[in-house]
Amino acid sequence: MEKEKGKGTIATLLDFAGERRILTYIGCGLSAVAMAVNMAPYVCIWLVIRDLVAAAPDWTEATGIANYGWAAFGFAVAGIVVYFAALMCTHLAAFRTATNIRKRCMEHLTKTPLGYFDTHASGLLRRRIDGAAAQTETLLAQRILPGLRQCS
Numbered sequence: 001m002e003k004e005k006g007k008g009t010i011a012t013l014l015d016f017a018g019e020r021r022i023l024t025y026i027g028c029g030l031s032a033v034a035m036a037v038n039m040a041p042y043v044c045i046w047l048v049i050r051d052l053v054a055a056a057p058d059w060t061e062a063t064g065i066a067n068y069g070w071a072a073f074g075f076a077v078a079g080i081v082v083y084f085a086a087l088m089c090t091h092l093a094a095f096r097t098a099t100n101i102r103k104r105c106m107e108h109l110t111k112t113p114l115g116y117f118d119t120h121a122s123g124l125l126r127r128r129i130d131g132a133a134a135q136t137e138t139l140l141a142q143r144i145l146p147g148l149r150q151c152s
Helices: 009-055 063-109 122-151
Strands: none
Touching: 009 063, 009 122, 063 122
């Protein structure tokens, strides 16, 4: 336990993820890629507008706008797929983290003296452990990754 005191909060939480901690890093990387891919449709729309303005008033000269439209659609779909993969990675890591937190807490409770349970209701302890694990899962799966997307 002395070794864990110097660690940061996120590093400690990622230790609970075990082998699936890499999925958190992959999810964050995929989130950054999805952010870049999701910007591409806006570039395609700008290219369509540029071609239309350059071709005005003879709209038939703007021949590449259909290709830009399909490219925008393709980038939008690719962005959704990549972001979905990012969310799946972080959710899998978060589920493992929550499970390991519950297991470690239960292991700790099995080592406590029986007199402890005279003053602390087991149902209350279980609710607290499950609630804390659920909040941690929500933090890792849904709060950290979108927060990283907003920062990038």
